[in-house]
Amino acid sequence: MAMLNMAKALNLALREALAENDKAIILGQDVGYDEGVFRITEGLLKQFGEERVVDFPVAESAIIGLAIGLCVTGYTPICEMQFSGFGYHGFHQIESHATRLRNRTRGRFTCPMVIRMPYGGGIRAIEHHSESRETIWAHLPGMKVVIPSGPRNARALLRASIQDPDPVMFYEPKASYRAFREEVPDEPETMEIGKAQVVREGNDVTIISYGASMRPVLEAAEELEEDHGIDAELIDLLSLVPLDRDTINASVRKTGRCVVVHEAPKHIGPAAEVVAGIVEDSLLYLEAPIERVTGYDLVLPFFNSELPFMPDVRKVISATQKVLSF
Amino acid sequence: MPRKKITLENTIDSLSILDEKGKVDKKLEPKLSKDDLLKLFRAMTLARRYDERMLKLQRQGRIGTYGPALGQEAASLGPAFAIDESDWYVPSFREPAGMLYRGWPMARLMLWWGGNEIGATPLPKMNDMPISVPVASQIQYGAGIAWGLKLDGGDRVAVAFVGDGGTSEGDFHEGLNCAAAFGLPLVVVIQNNHWAISLPRHKQSASKTLAQKAIAYGIDGIQTDGNDILAMVEATREAVAKARKGGGPTLIEAVTYRMGVHTTADDPTKYRKDEEVEPWKPKDPLVRFWKYISDKGVLDEAGREQMEKEVTAQISEAVEASESYEPNLMEPFDHCFAERTPALEQQRAQFEAYLNGNGNGKASGSAPVSHSAVH
Numbered sequence: 121m122a123m124l125n126m127a128k129a130l131n132l133a134l135r136e137a138l139a140e141n142d143k144a145i146i147l148g149q150d151v152g153y154d155e156g157v158f159r160i161t162e163g164l165l166k167q168f169g170e171e172r173v174v175d176f177p178v179a180e181s182a183i184i185g186l187a188i189g190l191c192v193t194g195y196t197p198i199c200e201m202q203f204s205g206f207g208y209h210g211f212h213q214i215e216s217h218a219t220r221l222r223n224r225t226r227g228r229f230t231c232p233m234v235i236r237m238p239y240g241g242g243i244r245a246i247e248h249h250s251e252s253r254e255t256i257w258a259h260l261p262g263m264k265v266v267i268p269s270g271p272r273n274a275r276a277l278l279r280a281s282i283q284d285p286d287p288v289m290f291y292e293p294k295a296s297y298r299a300f301r302e303e304v305p306d307e308p309e310t311m312e313i314g315k316a317q318v319v320r321e322g323n324d325v326t327i328i329s330y331g332a333s334m335r336p337v338l339e340a341a342e343e344l345e346e347d348h349g350i351d352a353e354l355i356d357l358l359s360l361v362p363l364d365r366d367t368i369n370a371s372v373r374k375t376g377r378c379v380v381v382h383e384a385p386k387h388i389g390p391a392a393e394v395v396a397g398i399v400e401d402s403l404l405y406l407e408a409p410i411e412r413v414t415g416y417d418l419v420l421p422f423f424n425s426e427l428p429f430m431p432d433v434r435k436v437i438s439a440t441q442k443v444l445s446f
Numbered sequence: 447m448p449r450k451k452i453t454l455e456n457t458i459d460s461l462s463i464l465d466e467k468g469k470v471d472k473k474l475e476p477k478l479s480k481d482d483l484l485k486l487f488r489a490m491t492l493a494r495r496y497d498e499r500m501l502k503l504q505r506q507g508r509i510g511t512y513g514p515a516l517g518q519e520a521a522s523l524g525p526a527f528a529i530d531e532s533d534w535y536v537p538s539f540r541e542p543a544g545m546l547y548r549g550w551p552m553a554r555l556m557l558w559w560g561g562n563e564i565g566a567t568p569l570p571k572m573n574d575m576p577i578s579v580p581v582a583s584q585i586q587y588g589a590g591i592a593w594g595l596k597l598d599g600g601d602r603v604a605v606a607f608v609g610d611g612g613t614s615e616g617d618f619h620e621g622l623n624c625a626a627a628f629g630l631p632l633v634v635v636i637q638n639n640h641w642a643i644s645l646p647r648h649k650q651s652a653s654k655t656l657a658q659k660a661i662a663y664g665i666d667g668i669q670t671d672g673n674d675i676l677a678m679v680e681a682t683r684e685a686v687a688k689a690r691k692g693g694g695p696t697l698i699e700a701v702t703y704r705m706g707v708h709t710t711a712d713d714p715t716k717y718r719k720d721e722e723v724e725p726w727k728p729k730d731p732l733v734r735f736w737k738y739i740s741d742k743g744v745l746d747e748a749g750r751e752q753m754e755k756e757v758t759a760q761i762s763e764a765v766e767a768s769e770s771y772e773p774n775l776m777e778p779f780d781h782c783f784a785e786r787t788p789a790l791e792q793q794r795a796q797f798e799a800y801l802n803g804n805g806n807g808k809a810s811g812s813a814p815v816s817h818s819a820v821h
C-alpha cells in the first residue's frame with residue numbers, strides 16, 4: 121500500500137498498462153519529455169521510450185483519428201487531451217468513427233481506446249480550462265464515460281478503461297489531482313466499469329454525485345450529520361455510461377429522498393438522466409421532489425468569479441434540507 | 447496518357463532588414479518617419495516592461511497563470527503598425543505588443559489574465575478580437591472577418607496570428623485554404639517561436655519552413671526575421687497592399703524565439719537546454735532596434751530613460767486600475783443570450799438568493815461596476 125494522490129495513482133495505472141500490454145501507446149501533447157502538463161505521465165517516456173509515449177503535434181483531431189487507425193491494427197491507444205476544453209477538435213472522429221466502428225463493421229473492427237482529459241473548475245485556470253462537459257460525451261451511443269473521484273478508484277478505473285474493449289472517455293477531475301492522498305494497493309487493482317459505490321451509508325436522504333463534486337458532497341454529509349442530525353447516504357456514480365441504476369434505486373427506495381449534484385450545466389445534464397431513471401423505476405418510493413445542485417446553464421465565468429457558480433457545501437446542505445423538509 | 451512533371455512556383459522569400467547588430471540593409475529599409483520609429487520603440491518597450499511586470503504579478507499571486515511574450519514583441523507589433531485602425535487585428539495569446547499598440551487598455555489585458563471577462567471585451571469602436579486560447583481557432587474566424595470586409599466592398603484587411611504549433615491544427619489549414627480559395631483580404635502571421643510548450647519546431651512539422659505551406663494553398667508565403675521590426679513592418683505592408691487590391695491572403699512566418707516559459711505553469715528545463723536559448727539573446731528585437739534608432743539620432747540615452755519612466759508609470763497605473771476592478775457576479779446571466787431563457791431567469795433568482803445568504807456580500811445585489819476604470 122502506498123499513499124498516493126490522484127495524479128500519482130493515474131501515473132501508476134498508465135505505467136502498469138504500458139508494462140502489461142506491449143500494444144499500449146500513450147499519445148498526447150507534451151506527454152513525453154514534459155511528462156504531461158499535470159505530470160500524469162511522469163517518468164513514462166524514460167521507462168518506455170519514444171515509441172510508446174508519443175509527443176504529438178498540436179492536433180487533437182489527429183490524436184483521435186490516428187488512434188482509431190491504431191485500434192484497427194491491434195494497438196491500444198491511450199489518448200490525452202491536454203484539457204477537456206480542447207477535446208472538441210476530436211469530437212468528429214469520436215462521433216463519426218470511434219463510437220460506431222464496432223457497429224458498422226458488425227464487430228470486425230473495434231476501438232478499444234481510452235481518451236483521458238482533465239475537466240472542471242476551481243483551479244484558477246484561464247479561459248477554456250474549467251468546463252465540465254461530460255454530458256456531451258455521455259450522449260454518444262457507443263462511448264463509455266468514466267469519472268473517478270479519488271486516487272484509489274482513479275487507478276483501478278483507468279486500468280479497467282484501458283482493458284475495456286470499447287472506447288472510454290476517462291474524464292479526470294483536475295481539481296482533485298493533488299487535493300488529497302489515499303492508500304492505493306500495490307497489487308494491480310481493477311474496478312468494474314458501471315458500478316457505483318455507496319461511499320457513506322445513511323437512511324434519511326440519498327445524495328448522488330461523482331468526480332470533483334464528491335468533495336463538497338462528502339463535507340456536506342458530515343456537516344449535515346453533526347449540525348443537523350441528518351443521516352445522508354452518498355453514492356459516487358464513478359461512471360455515467362453505463363449508469364448504475366440498481367445502486368441508485370436501492371438507495372432511493374430506502375431513503376425516499378434524493379439530491380443529485382454535479383458541476384456540469386443543469387439542462388439535460390447527468391442529473392436529469394439520474395432523476396428520470398428514479399422516476400421510471402422508483403417513483404412510488406419517493407417522499408419528496410428531487411433536488412438538483414448543478415452548474416448553471418452558463419459558460420463558467422473566468423476564474424476570478426468562478427467559485428460561486430460551482431456546487432459547494434452550502435448549496436448541497438440547503439438542497440438536502442429542502443428535500444427533507446418537504 | 448504520359449507521365450509528366452507539373453512545374454510549381456515553389457520558392458518563398460526570406461526577409462531580414464535589420465540584423466542583430468543593428469545594421470540595416472539600406473536597399474530594403476522601409477520608409478518610417480522619426481515619429482514612427484519613436485512610436486515603434488515605445489510600443490516595444492511598453493510590451494517588454496508589461497511582460498516583466500505581469501511575471502512579477504503572477505509570482506505575487508495577483509494574477510493567474512501568465513503566458514509571456516518576451517522576445518516576440520516585434521512579430522506582433524510590426525503587423526499592428528502596418529495596418530490601419532479600421533482594419534482588423536485577430537490575436538492568439540502572444541500578441542500583447544500588438545494589442546497594446548492597437549489600443550487595448552493595458553488594465554483589460556491584466557484583467558484577462560486575472561480571470562475577468564472584461565479582459566476579453568474590446569472597447570466599443572475597436573476592430574479587434576480578444577485573446578484567443580484555443581490554438582489556431584482564430585485563423586478560421588479571422589478568415590470570416592476578412593470575408594465580411596471583402597463583401598463590404600472596401601479595401602480593409604484582417605491580420606490573424608497563430609503559433610508554430612498551431613499550424614498543425616485543422617483550423618489552420620481549413621481557414622487558410624478557404625481564405626485562399628475565396629481570395630480573402632487576410633494576412634496570417636505565424637509566430638514561429640520554435641516551441642509549442644515542449645514540442646520543438648522540427649517535431650511539429652516535416653516542412654522545411656512554415657511559410658512554404660502557402661504554396662500548397664496557392665498564395666504567397668514569406669519567412670521574415672520575426673525579431674526584426676523593420677522586416678515585420680515591411681512584410682506586412684506588402685501583404686496588406688496586395689490584399690487591399692484584391693490579391694488575396696498572404697502567409698508570413700515570423701521566425702522568433704520563446705525566450706521564457708510557455709506559461710508560468712511550465713518548466714522548460716524539463717525539455718529544453720539553456721544552451722539553446724543563449725544564441726537567441728543577442729537577437730533580441732529591442733536591442734537591435736535601439737541600436738538602429740540611436741545610431742540614427744532618433745532617441746538618445748536621456749530620452750530613452752524618460753521613455754522608460756513614462757512606461758513604468760503607465761504600467762503602474764494599469765495595475766492599479768485592474769486591481770480596483772470588482773466583477774459583478776450577476777453579470778454572466780446578462781450575457782449568455784440576448785434574452786434570458788425561462789430556465790436562466792429561474793437560475794438567476796436562485797443564484798441571487800444564494801449570494802445574499804452567502805455572507806461575503808462581495809457583489810450580491812450590488813450595482814454593476816462601471817468599467818470606466820479600465821479604459
Ligand SMILES: Cc1ncc(C[n+]2csc(CCOP(=O)(O)OP(=O)(O)O)c2C)c(N)n1
Nearest residue numbers: 206540579580581609610611612641642643
Ligand atoms: C486547441 C488547443 N489545444 C491545446 C491547447 C493547449 N496549448 C496551449 S498553447 C499550446 C502550444 C501552442 O504552441 P504554438 O502554437 O507554437 O504557440 P506558442 O505557445 O508557442 O506561442 C498548447 C498545446 C490549446 N490552447 N488549444
Ligand SMILES: [Mg+2]
Nearest residue numbers: 609610641642
Ligand atoms: Mg510556438
